[in-house]
Amino acid sequence: MRVRVMSAPVVFLTSTTPSMNPPPLPPRTRRPARRLWLWGLLVTPLLLLALLAAGVASCFRLGSDARAVRNELFKSSGVEWRQQIAVNAGWLTLGAVRAGLSRIRLDPAARAALQSVHAAGVGVYQLPTGTPPPNRAAMLASADSAMTARGWERVVGVIDGRDLVAVYFPKKVSVRRLKCCVLVFDGKEMVLVSAQGNPEPLVQYALAQPSLGAQTGWLAQR
Amino acid sequence: MKTMLRYPLAVAALTAGLGLNVLAGSSPGQVDFGKFAPPGDGGQFVEIQLNSNLLSLTAQVLEKQQPDAAKLLRSVQLVRVNVVGLTDENRAEVTKRVRQIRHDLAHQGWEQNVVVQEKNGDDVGIYTKTRGGEALAGIVITVIEPKGEVVLINIVGDIRPDQVALLGEKLDVKPLKDIGAALEGAALRK
Numbered sequence: 001m002r003v004r005v006m007s008a009p010v011v012f013l014t015s016t017t018p019s020m021n022p023p024p025l026p027p028r029t030r031r032p033a034r035r036l037w038l039w040g041l042l043v044t045p046l047l048l049l050a051l052l053a054a055g056v057a058s059c060f061r062l063g064s065d066a067r068a069v070r071n072e073l074f075k076s077s078g079v080e081w082r083q084q085i086a087v088n089a090g091w092l093t094l095g096a097v098r099a100g101l102s103r104i105r106l107d108p109a110a111r112a113a114l115q116s117v118h119a120a121g122v123g124v125y126q127l128p129t130g131t132p133p134p135n136r137a138a139m140l141a142s143a144d145s146a147m148t149a150r151g152w153e154r155v156v157g158v159i160d161g162r163d164l165v166a167v168y169f170p171k172k173v174s175v176r177r178l179k180c181c182v183l184v185f186d187g188k189e190m191v192l193v194s195a196q197g198n199p200e201p202l203v204q205y206a207l208a209q210p211s212l213g214a215q216t217g218w219l220a221q222r
Numbered sequence: 223m224k225t226m227l228r229y230p231l232a233v234a235a236l237t238a239g240l241g242l243n244v245l246a247g248s249s250p251g252q253v254d255f256g257k258f259a260p261p262g263d264g265g266q267f268v269e270i271q272l273n274s275n276l277l278s279l280t281a282q283v284l285e286k287q288q289p290d291a292a293k294l295l296r297s298v299q300l301v302r303v304n305v306v307g308l309t310d311e312n313r314a315e316v317t318k319r320v321r322q323i324r325h326d327l328a329h330q331g332w333e334q335n336v337v338v339q340e341k342n343g344d345d346v347g348i349y350t351k352t353r354g355g356e357a358l359a360g361i362v363i364t365v366i367e368p369k370g371e372v373v374l375i376n377i378v379g380d381i382r383p384d385q386v387a388l389l390g391e392k393l394d395v396k397p398l399k400d401i402g403a404a405l406e407g408a409a410l411r412k
Contacts (some may be wrong), residue, residue, distance in 0.1 A: 136260065137259065137260040137267075140260070153271075153273075154269070154271070155270065155271060155272060155276065156268075156269070156270050157267070157268070157269040157270075158267065158268050158269075159260045159265075159266070159267040159268075160266050160267070160268075161266075169276060171275070172275065173275050173276060173279050174279070175279055175282050175283060178279070199283060200283050203280075203283045203284070204283075204286075204287060207284070207287050207288065
């Protein structure tokens with residue numbers, strides 16, 4: 001806060017002629033520093049509390065991209081989905097977790113995942129009992145339209161029986177900040193996952209696994 | 223739900239390991255298969271499209287551990303896979319469409335390298351488009367399994383014939399391995 005110090009006008013009286021001017025105002029003094037401290041003491045905890053509340057609230061709120069898909073799917077399906085869970089961990093939370101677990105012996109896969117994922121959100125939604133599942137093709141089209149409008153493109157789309165899987169990446173990708181959004185629906189539950197990070201540690205780990213060939217074989221045999 | 227996670231995993235592994243008419247795409251080896259509608263309930267439908275951005279990103283990640291695979295991925299611009307399950311409703315239409323794609327390819331300068339028609343009705347066709355006689359600009363694989371599904375694969379890039387077998391090896395796609403071997407054999411005969 002800036003405090004302007006107003007200097008009082010200086011009047012020179014050269015003779016005994018009575019002056020018509022009013023007597024000069026007493027100079028304004030600085031707002032007492034004590035008062036500022038008081039304000040600071042009052043506002044700081046409130047700000048911290050608000051930040052904490054926003055942080056905690058954001059942990060239970062999906063990221064904007066996943067939220068856009070979810071909203072579009074809710075709207076297009078015309079079904080009252082029940083939210084089972086929605087959690088979100090930003091770079092601050094995951095950075096703290098990474099730092100906290102850096103000295104602890106972890107499973108290599110978990111460590112690779114932790115190093116790769118810098119932010120992630122998961123939402124699980126369930127169809128009410130007895131509700132017929134929405135058309136998968138229509139769901140895929142809705143998700144496509146929501147994501148395309150946000151500059152993403154679908155890399156994978158699978159409909160198999162009751163299952164639906166869609167994987168989206170932004171049109172512009174970078175290794176250090178790769179974003180990804182996955183939609184999975186099995187006829188009853190819909191899972192939305194969004195993640196951001198550097199895939200390198202996870203890919204290096206995956207490549208070191210002898211079972212990788214078996215995973216690729218699934219697609220190759222088609 | 224667990225089994226469903228195989229799909230993204232398989233695609234991640236794939237990237238790590240590696241209309242009706244046929245329309246010319248932005249690259250000479252690119253073929254626009256058009257949009258396929260998912261079949262009715264129970265029918266299988268797979269669409270995979272890995273573009274150059276994602277492929278070069280994967281190559282970047284693989285650079286240290288698998289330099290050969292990374293080099294191969296850098297030579298590929300696009301991998302597109304379509305699998306459409308055949309049902310009584312769509313069998314005639316989808317099969318006709320794939321045959322039309324093959325017909326158009328043959329009329330657009332694509333070389334038909336392999337045609338396999340098996341007793342059970344399975345029909346495999348492999349087409350290539352060369353770039354300057356030394357590299358392949360594109361590969362198209364079409365599979366019609368009348369009792370199962372149709373598969374369309376388009377690989378676009380600047381692929382040397384000797385890389386095709388490696389690509390087939392990395393993706394474990396048998397028709398690609400076969401054509402790779404055939405192309406290498408043809409190159410040796412020359």
